[in-house]
Amino acid sequence: MLAAMESAVRLIYPPRCVLCGDLTEADFALCPLCWGETRFAAGLCCDQCGAPLPGEGDGSERCDDCLVLARPWGRGRSALVYAGGGRRMVLALKHGDRTDLVRTLGGWMARAGRGILGPDVLLVPVPLHPLRLLRRRYNQAALLAGAAARAVGAAHCPDALIRLRATRPLDGHGREARFAALDGAIAPHPRRGALMRGRSVVIVDDVMTSGATLAASAEAARRAGAARIDVLTLARVVKDA
Numbered sequence: 001m002l003a004a005m006e007s008a009v010r011l012i013y014p015p016r017c018v019l020c021g022d023l024t025e026a027d028f029a030l031c032p033l034c035w036g037e038t039r040f041a042a043g044l045c046c047d048q049c050g051a052p053l054p055g056e057g058d059g060s061e062r063c064d065d066c067l068v069l070a071r072p073w074g075r076g077r078s079a080l081v082y083a084g085g086g087r088r089m090v091l092a093l094k095h096g097d098r099t100d101l102v103r104t105l106g107g108w109m110a111r112a113g114r115g116i117l118g119p120d121v122l123l124v125p126v127p128l129h130p131l132r133l134l135r136r137r138y139n140q141a142a143l144l145a146g147a148a149a150r151a152v153g154a155a156h157c158p159d160a161l162i163r164l165r166a167t168r169p170l171d172g173h174g175r176e177a178r179f180a181a182l183d184g185a186i187a188p189h190p191r192r193g194a195l196m197r198g199r200s201v202v203i204v205d206d207v208m209t210s211g212a213t214l215a216a217s218a219e220a221a222r223r224a225g226a227a228r229i230d231v232l233t234l235a236r237v238v239k240d241a
Contacts, residue, residue, distance in 0.1 A: 050078030106147020
């Protein structure tokens with residue numbers, strides 16, 4: 001009976017691509033065209049930010065940016081390259097109210113982060129300033145953190161970190177300007193920040209560009225007493241994309 005009902009539902013509501021809406025063979029998936037336009041951060045990647053790297057290695061390699069900058073976290077993973085279909089999905093979630101994408105994207109992030117995620121880890125999203133949260137109505141990083149946490153059976157706290165001041169949009173700004181804008185802008189929540197003390201914490205965001213926002217968040221988690229800090233993003237901006 002249940003199988004018959006499921007078949008009837010699929011006839012009425014067939015699976016569709018989460019990005020373009022074309023028919024697919026499975027729910028919460030991409031059609032072949034969108035799949036071909038989406039670059040996953042697979043193969044050899046930077047161990048500290050998840051950016052794809054050429055060649056082969058033992059998994060401990062770092063990209064040029066991570067060799068130059070002292071990152072205040074240990075390991076980093078990313079599911080997608082911020083280009084093509086990956087960029088379209090990030091923008092649809094961030095500015096297009098496509099919260100229906102979270103289940104699929106969070107699952108991809110959980111798979112990308114399997115080396116740093118586990119049931120003993122606390123996932124903490126990069127925070128939004130209250131005024132920006134009021135305008136957008138949701139924090140996309142918090143939604144992604146929750147989805148990834150559920151996929152691996154881990155805990156997450158959507159407000160363990162807070163944004164102390166509103167920062168201007170950083171699109172188009174250089175590395176130094178990004179780091180200067182985020183200096184002192186993020187702090188542990190006065191009460192819930194204590195959840196990070198002595199824990200392995202994974203900071204979650206939608207996109208990593210320079211790493212300034214993740215760095216400010218990691219430093220705040222360190223002040224709260226986190227024992228270990230790693231980062232996980234949906235997409236990584238890379239130079240060759």
